Amino acid sequence: MSDAPKSLGDRMTFPDSNNNEKLDWAEEAEEMANPTPAPAPAPAQPAAETTTEQAPTDDQTDGASEFQMGSSLLEPEFDVNVKLNDLQGDPNNPLYSVKQFSDLNLPDSLQKGISALSFTRPSKIQERALPLLLQNPPQNLIGQSQSGTGKTAAFVLNILSRLDLTLQQPQALVLAPSRELARQILGVVQVMGGFMEGLTTYQAVPDPSTRGQQVTGQVVVGTPGTVMDLARRKQLNTRGMKVLVLDEADNMLDQQGLGDQCKRVKLLLPKDVQTVLFSATFPKEVVAFTELFAPNANAITLERTNLTVKGIKQMYLDVSQHSDKYDALVKFYGLMTIASSIIFVRERKTADELSKRMESEGHHVVTLTGGLDGTERDSVIDRFREGQAKVLITTNVLARGIDVQTVTMVINYDIPDKPAPSGRGYLPDAETFLHRVGRTGRFGKVGVALTLVHDKRSWEMFKSICEELSINPTKLDTDDWDEVETVVKSIIKSARNVKSSNTMFES
Numbered sequence: 402m403s404d405a406p407k408s409l410g411d412r413m414t415f416p417d418s419n420n421n422e423k424l425d426w427a428e429e430a431e432e433m434a435n436p437t438p439a440p441a442p443a444p445a446q447p448a449a450e451t452t453t454e455q456a457p458t459d460d461q462t463d464g465a466s467e468f469q470m471g472s473s474l475l476e477p478e479f480d481v482n483v484k485l486n487d488l489q490g491d492p493n494n495p496l497y498s499v500k501q502f503s504d505l506n507l508p509d510s511l512q513k514g515i516s517a518l519s520f521t522r523p524s525k526i527q528e529r530a531l532p533l534l535l536q537n538p539p540q541n542l543i544g545q546s547q548s549g550t551g552k553t554a555a556f557v558l559n560i561l562s563r564l565d566l567t568l569q570q571p572q573a574l575v576l577a578p579s580r581e582l583a584r585q586i587l588g589v590v591q592v593m594g595g596f597m598e599g600l601t602t603y604q605a606v607p608d609p610s611t612r613g614q615q616v617t618g619q620v621v622v623g624t625p626g627t628v629m630d631l632a633r634r635k636q637l638n639t640r641g642m643k644v645l646v647l648d649e650a651d652n653m654l655d656q657q658g659l660g661d662q663c664k665r666v667k668l669l670l671p672k673d674v675q676t677v678l679f680s681a682t683f684p685k686e687v688v689a690f691t692e693l694f695a696p697n698a699n700a701i702t703l704e705r706t707n708l709t710v711k712g713i714k715q716m717y718l719d720v721s722q723h724s725d726k727y728d729a730l731v732k733f734y735g736l737m738t739i740a741s742s743i744i745f746v747r748e749r750k751t752a753d754e755l756s757k758r759m760e761s762e763g764h765h766v767v768t769l770t771g772g773l774d775g776t777e778r779d780s781v782i783d784r785f786r787e788g789q790a791k792v793l794i795t796t797n798v799l800a801r802g803i804d805v806q807t808v809t810m811v812i813n814y815d816i817p818d819k820p821a822p823s824g825r826g827y828l829p830d831a832e833t834f835l836h837r838v839g840r841t842g843r844f845g846k847v848g849v850a851l852t853l854v855h856d857k858r859s860w861e862m863f864k865s866i867c868e869e870l871s872i873n874p875t876k877l878d879t880d881d882w883d884e885v886e887t888v889v890k891s892i893i894k895s896a897r898n899v900k901s902s903n904t905m906f907e908s
């Protein structure tokens with residue numbers, strides 16, 4: 402099945418901190434000639450097999466306010482660049498960045514909301530973004546920071562501080578690519594705004610029980626398709642909107658379907674709506690469009706080399722062929738106790754197959770794909786959040802934004818890919834890789850990411866992603882499981898021993 406050497410690691414290995422193996426790219430010099438490595442064109446695959454699942458624009462039920470809080474602050478470096486479009490954002494202005502939430506002059510009700518979440522001080526992105534977001538007249542913002550660094554709280558605080566609670570009409574709209582993320586954001590709005598008397602919210606994801614209902618919630622959080630439907634049916638009055646937020650903005654503007662819908666939604670809003678775009682990634686293909694969508698925006702960006710969360714330890718399992726992946730996965734799970742983990746696969750079919758096999762062998766797993774209806778999806782993610790299920794198998798539908806702090810391991814059972822611009826074949830998808838692995842290692846927690854590599858193509862894809870993101874993963878060799886156990890344990894231990902540099906925060 403595979404055209405790869407029996408053990409890829411024999412000739413192509415990443416440096417391994419544990420056994421001092423050195424990276425040997427020499428044999429691949431030709432393939433590496435291009436500084437931004439493009440992998441060999443992927444073999445054509447049958448359509449049904451190759452479509453990477455898109456984030457859904459439909460499905461649903463009602464809001465939940467469950468999410469994790471607290472953190473052990475082990476997060477390493479990340480620095481942001483700030484591009485300011487006005488003099489108010491001058492670094493000499495005392496509001497340029499804030500050291501304490503109390504410096505923001507927020508109403509008491511909001512300070513209480515922040516305390517309810519146990520946030521003691523703002524993270525770097527919050528420190529930089531909040532003064533820019535809160536200034537008047539409102540300014541647009543494009544904000545980038547690594548996964549799990551607190552972008553949600555930044556845009557939610559801005560929204561809540563701009564509401565007129567005496568008006569019972571929609572005033573702020575947050576669009577997210579999946580129903581699960583929309584529910585999660587709504588949860589943050591409800592807890593953070595829990596002390597604001599009269600605050601109302603609306604969850605705009607497909608829900609048969611709210612069909613025909615007029616939207617009166619002041620903060621509307623939803624998926625673009627549903628929001629567009631509500632507006633078209635005149636159930637959502639958009640005239641009073643003051644803030645529009647696109648979470649996972651690059652994803653929202655990049656995909657043909659979601660991008661079109663977001664544009665249409667924006668056209669319905671007042672011209673002076675404050676437009677806020679947040680993501681951990683803004684690939685260059687979407688940057689021009691983000692600037693059109695949020696004109697004259699202040700921008701907080703990350704250097705390409707700072708995109709990864711260093712607290713997430715990267716490993717890969719080198720298996721000989723596709724059919725060995727399942728056994729290697731199960732063996733791996735047998736080695737250690739993992740608090741909670743997410744296994745990402747490429748297709749719904751694989752998710753279902755993997756889930757059936759693991760269940761039949763006594764593993765308790767849950768599966769969430771776009772193939773489930775809204776109520777089922779809500780129930781699965783809730784059970785996983787509550788710890789009733791420790792293993793979640795899913796597709797890219799949950800690659801972005803989902804915050805479950807008990808997740809200590811992410812497994813890329815299949816390497817993420819995206820259609821090549823030429824329309825022929827698929828290319829490695831570094832952005833999706835980054836978002837997937839970012840489901841662990843949240844807000845300074847330690848996490849481990851494991852990627853399965855099984856043939857030459859998967860190896861090349863992984864290698865390209867690692868180069869693009871400056872990742873140096875440790876190889877786990879399936880010929881020696883005792884060694885795998887030792888290596889993984891030592892990686893986890895070394896990650897735990899990372900001295901807190903507190904660089905989640907500004908010094």
Ligand SMILES: Nc1ncnc2c1ncn2[C@@H]1O[C@H](COP(=O)(O)OP(=O)(O)OP(=O)(O)O)[C@@H](O)[C@H]1O
Pocket residue numbers: 468469470471472518519520521522523524527546547548549550551552553554680681801802803804806839843844
């Ligand atoms: N100032 C803070 N102090 C402590 N915890 C915080 C603070 N800000 C955010 N958090 C927590 O950090 C976690 C990650 O936050 P959030 O989900 O907003 O990250 P994100 O940057 O949006 O990530 P992603 O890019 O994956 O969407 C959440 O559990 C949140 O409650």
